[in-house]
Amino acid sequence: MHKISVKFLGAIKEVTGSCHLLTVGPHKILLDCGLIQGSYKDEIRNSEPLSFDPASLTAIVLSHAHLDHSGRLPLITKQGFDGRIYAHTATYDLCRIMLRDSAKLQQKDAEITNRKRARKGLPPVPPLYDVEDVEAAEPLFFPCEYHQWQTINEQIRFRFHDAGHILGSCIVELELQDHGVVRRLIFSGDLGPYQGPILRDPESGFDADHVIMESTYGDRDHRRFDDTLSELEAIFNSESSSRGNIIIPAFAVGRAQELLYLFAKHRQRWHLDRWQIFLDSPMAISATEVYLKHHCLYDAEARATLGERPAQKLKQLLPNLMFCESPEESMAINRIHHGAIIIAGSGMCTGGRVKHHLKHLVWRDTTQVVIVGFQAHGTPGRALVDGNHFIRLWGEAIKVRAKVHTIGGLSAHAGQTDLLRWYQQMPSRPAVTLVHGEEQAQETLKAKMREQFPGLSVRRAVDVELLAL
Numbered sequence: 051m052h053k054i055s056v057k058f059l060g061a062i063k064e065v066t067g068s069c070h071l072l073t074v075g076p077h078k079i080l081l082d083c084g085l086i087q088g089s090y091k092d093e094i095r096n097s098e099p100l101s102f103d104p105a106s107l108t109a110i111v112l113s114h115a116h117l118d119h120s121g122r123l124p125l126i127t128k129q130g131f132d133g134r135i136y137a138h139t140a141t142y143d144l145c146r147i148m149l150r151d152s153a154k155l156q157q158k159d160a161e162i163t164n165r166k167r168a169r170k171g172l173p174p175v176p177p178l179y180d181v182e183d184v185e186a187a188e189p190l191f192f193p194c195e196y197h198q199w200q201t202i203n204e205q206i207r208f209r210f211h212d213a214g215h216i217l218g219s220c221i222v223e224l225e226l227q228d229h230g231v232v233r234r235l236i237f238s239g240d241l242g243p244y245q246g247p248i249l250r251d252p253e254s255g256f257d258a259d260h261v262i263m264e265s266t267y268g269d270r271d272h273r274r275f276d277d278t279l280s281e282l283e284a285i286f287n288s289e290s291s292s293r294g295n296i297i298i299p300a301f302a303v304g305r306a307q308e309l310l311y312l313f314a315k316h317r318q319r320w321h322l323d324r325w326q327i328f329l330d331s332p333m334a335i336s337a338t339e340v341y342l343k344h345h346c347l348y349d350a351e352a353r354a355t356l357g358e359r360p361a362q363k364l365k366q367l368l369p370n371l372m373f374c375e376s377p378e379e380s381m382a383i384n385r386i387h388h389g390a391i392i393i394a395g396s397g398m399c400t401g402g403r404v405k406h407h408l409k410h411l412v413w414r415d416t417t418q419v420v421i422v423g424f425q426a427h428g429t430p431g432r433a434l435v436d437g438n439h440f441i442r443l444w445g446e447a448i449k450v451r452a453k454v455h456t457i458g459g460l461s462a463h464a465g466q467t468d469l470l471r472w473y474q475q476m477p478s479r480p481a482v483t484l485v486h487g488e489e490q491a492q493e494t495l496k497a498k499m500r501e502q503f504p505g506l507s508v509r510r511a512v513d514v515e516l517l518a519l
């Protein structure tokens with residue numbers, strides 16, 4: 051009797067903590083090992099013991115660098131995992147930046163917790179992991195390219211395909227064998243939109259028995275990308291904009307690079323020459339260097355725009371772009387009262403340098419804030435989107451006189467139509483298990499798939515804890 055199964059351990063009815071345990075005969079493989087992100091109550095679950103022994107794993111296959119997919123790798127290594135971590139070459143480069151940053155945040159969180167514990171007479175607790183744990187995990191990475199079969203052992207092989215979500219993001223095609231039975235499994239990772247900037251469209255057309263598919267936006271579509279470009283053009287071209295500064299809170303990996311790319315591509319139409327553009331985030335600068343290094347992963351349009359030497363071409367197209375590494379360079383921006391476009395993290399204004407810029411500028415009526423990413427409830431970014439008259443930064447209420455624009459079409463995720471299109475391209479109509487989505491998104495997508503593909507077996511991971519293949 052063959053034994054091929056998947057146990058869904060995370061990102062089941064939520065969009066973080068991606069982690070799936072694959073068993074093939076005596077071998078165990080982990081697909082992703084992500085952090086649970088959100089409220090304090092959610093994040094405390096990261097330190098709960100795993101339901102399996104990390105030392106018993108043969109390997110980990112990582113879909114992409116986002117922390118909700120990669121962020122527990124240093125933890126699992128600390129707990130005894132010493133096999134290979136298969137990841138795309140660009141994912142490895144991004145993980146080196148992102149896991150270090152994550153470790154620093156974990157250490158900072160632990161310091162805050164321990165100050166509170168000390169006041170209660172309680173002993174200190176260690177951080178989830180630290181930079182040394184990240185350094186211990188790095189040698190385990192086994193960087194791979196798209197489309198090349200990797201043989202983990204005689205029973206398991208896989209290859210990566212482009213998911214078009216962030217640089218190096220992968221769809222994983224697995225071929226699993228036990229007792230003469232062969233199963234082909236597709237793990238979608240996070241899927242990008244069709245026709246997004248810089249990256250290629252998600253690949254599809256696979257011949258598979260089963261698909262583990264993300265469903266983040268299973269219940270809706272994003273605003274049209276062309277409309278988004280027109281909205282941005284209107285903001286940068288408006289005469290009133292130039293009377294003050296523009297702040298763009300942006301995620302350091304993905305969104306910041308998309309913005310720079312769109313600026314380079316539309317510089318003339320958007321009249322960007324009259325602005326000074328600042329990328330004010332050391333992490334976004336490092337991530338931009340990784341994006342520029344892996345230009346062979348761009349789509350045809352980005353290759354035509356940035357050419358074979360994208361770093362030089364970017365400088366040529368945007369001579370008014372400045373990278374701010376040091377805090378002094380960042381603070382110097384405060385002396386500019388008009389004509390500056392400031393791209394800074396964090397994306398939801400919960401930390402980083404953007405908070406300082408908001409404090410200096412959001413109370414001025416000449417300032418504009420351009421929101422280009424998702425804003426979770428309870429964040430200052432969300433307060434801006436909701437039109438609140440005040441935002442709270444470091445406990446201080448600050449009046450919002452700035453004009454706030456919410457731009458909806460720059461998502462790194464496929465919307466409902468794109469998810470259906472991706473599945474449509476698989477002629478073998480594999481059975482589907484939906485992961486990485488909230489209940490409403492998954493139920494809507496499930497109903498839509500059943501309607502569009504009669505007889506299709508589609509279910510939510512939350513309904514099948516252990517899936518036998």
Ligand SMILES: [Zn+2]
Pocket residue numbers: 114116119215240
């Ligand atoms: Zn992602």
